[in-house]
Amino acid sequence: MALASVGLIVVLTRGYRFPNGDKQHTTIAPTRAFFDRVPPTLCDWNSIGRETEAEVLILKASKDRSGDDAKIIEYRDTRQTGQLHREVERINESLEDAPFRMIDDSESPVDDDDGQPIDPSRRTVRRVFNNGSWLEGGRLFGGFWERMRREDRFRLLRICSAKHPDGEEIANVDFSQLFPRLAYLRANTRAPAEDLYGLIDVGKSRDGYKKLVNALLFARGRLLRWPEETLRLFPEGTKLRDVVSRIRKAHAPIAPLFGTGIGYSLMFQESCILIEALLTLHKQGITALPLHDSVLVARSEAEVAKQVMEGAFALVTGEAGGHLKIDIGHANQYPVVMLEDGSRLNATVARKSADRFGLVLEHTLSRTDPIFSTPRDDGRLHR
Numbered sequence: 001m002a003l004a005s006v007g008l009i010v011v012l013t014r015g016y017r018f019p020n021g022d023k024q025h026t027t028i029a030p031t032r033a034f035f036d037r038v039p040p041t042l043c044d045w046n047s048i049g050r051e052t053e054a055e056v057l058i059l060k061a062s063k064d065r066s067g068d069d070a071k072i073i074e075y076r077d078t079r080q081t082g083q084l085h086r087e088v089e090r091i092n093e094s095l096e097d098a099p100f101r102m103i104d105d106s107e108s109p110v111d112d113d114d115g116q117p118i119d120p121s122r123r124t125v126r127r128v129f130n131n132g133s134w135l136e137g138g139r140l141f142g143g144f145w146e147r148m149r150r151e152d153r154f155r156l157l158r159i160c161s162a163k164h165p166d167g168e169e170i171a172n173v174d175f176s177q178l179f180p181r182l183a184y185l186r187a188n189t190r191a192p193a194e195d196l197y198g199l200i201d202v203g204k205s206r207d208g209y210k211k212l213v214n215a216l217l218f219a220r221g222r223l224l225r226w227p228e229e230t231l232r233l234f235p236e237g238t239k240l241r242d243v244v245s246r247i248r249k250a251h252a253p254i255a256p257l258f259g260t261g262i263g264y265s266l267m268f269q270e271s272c273i274l275i276e277a278l279l280t281l282h283k284q285g286i287t288a289l290p291l292h293d294s295v296l297v298a299r300s301e302a303e304v305a306k307q308v309m310e311g312a313f314a315l316v317t318g319e320a321g322g323h324l325k326i327d328i329g330h331a332n333q334y335p336v337v338m339l340e341d342g343s344r345l346n347a348t349v350a351r352k353s354a355d356r357f358g359l360v361l362e363h364t365l366s367r368t369d370p371i372f373s374t375p376r377d378d379g380r381l382h383r
Helices: 032-037 079-097 150-156 178-186 206-218 240-250 252-257 263-283 299-317 348-357
Strands: 009-013 027-030 057-059 100-102 126-129 137-141 157-159 170-175 289-291 294-298 324-327 336-339 344-346
Touching: 057 079, 079 126, 079 263, 126 263, 137 263, 150 157, 150 170, 157 170, 157 294, 170 299, 178 206, 178 252, 178 263, 206 240, 206 263, 240 252, 263 294, 263 299, 294 299, 299 324
Parallel strands: 057 126
Antiparallel strands: 009 027, 100 157, 126 137, 170 294, 170 324, 289 294, 336 344
8 A cells, every 4th residue: 555655554454355255344544644744624534535437347257156256357348348438437427526415424423234434435336247248237336325224325315406406315216126027028028017026925025025036037047045034034934935936826927037047137227227317317417326226316306317217217128117116215214223321323233133033122222231132021122
């Protein structure tokens, strides 16, 4: 590191990444020489800039059988890659100048699920393709808002709009059941109008069926084991083969696509829809932040964004529709737990763990007390 070589920082831990998935971030600390040159008033996120991404297109090989991260492939520039490159550059130019921010909340630091702080200077994205093909994958990654927890995005992100030039709360404009609907289009069959995950076993284990339907579209060959964090979404004793059989029966028109690995091709189509929508929204002066198959926009501009995304869906697929929803964050938003010492604890992981293990989360917790315990007869927790 250049700063370390001139005595401005010291390296506390060296980063690494092993093939088995173990990893550690490099951590650094400033030296006295750093503070002699940089006043403390400049030591905040607003004073940090980031160099332009050298490469905005990433082509990855297929994952090996161990499931390790796929290797990045060197590629030659062509007319096709040039066009893809220009599209991402246009999006990044808009994002770098876009009027959006993360409001300061020093009482509750914003970390991602790995415990790493969110870096709001990461305002640009890269487009990542999979399996050594420019026709598979293609999602956008890299923006700081992608690593934020759902409730933190709604709580802290602000986007300026024509109605609210100082910034307003966000909305997430999102496609519903996009992968299975795209699969029905590939099968030249109209998808049912109702919820494609909920119709499999009405009123039961919808989230589990959602995971399994998408796993079947990405799988190459038979699905031999439960996808991660899926078995717990079904009643105890549920057999994978029985659930897969129900899915095949409920979605017979696309059952021949299961196990063909078509998922990455559907993801490419999804990414093309999103690229088209982003370019149109930015052309109209609407700030839109990409989030997988959805966009984050100012709440007052959500309806316009929805119409643009419907148009992008029709342009890319040749079919009207798209089945979009607008999420403003209040429903299903996990609260922040207040601790007895007055500090706050992000309750997302705590709430999900409580639901998973059938425990009750206390309204007020002591930092020295265990968060969870076994339920008492009165429904409260005891140690």
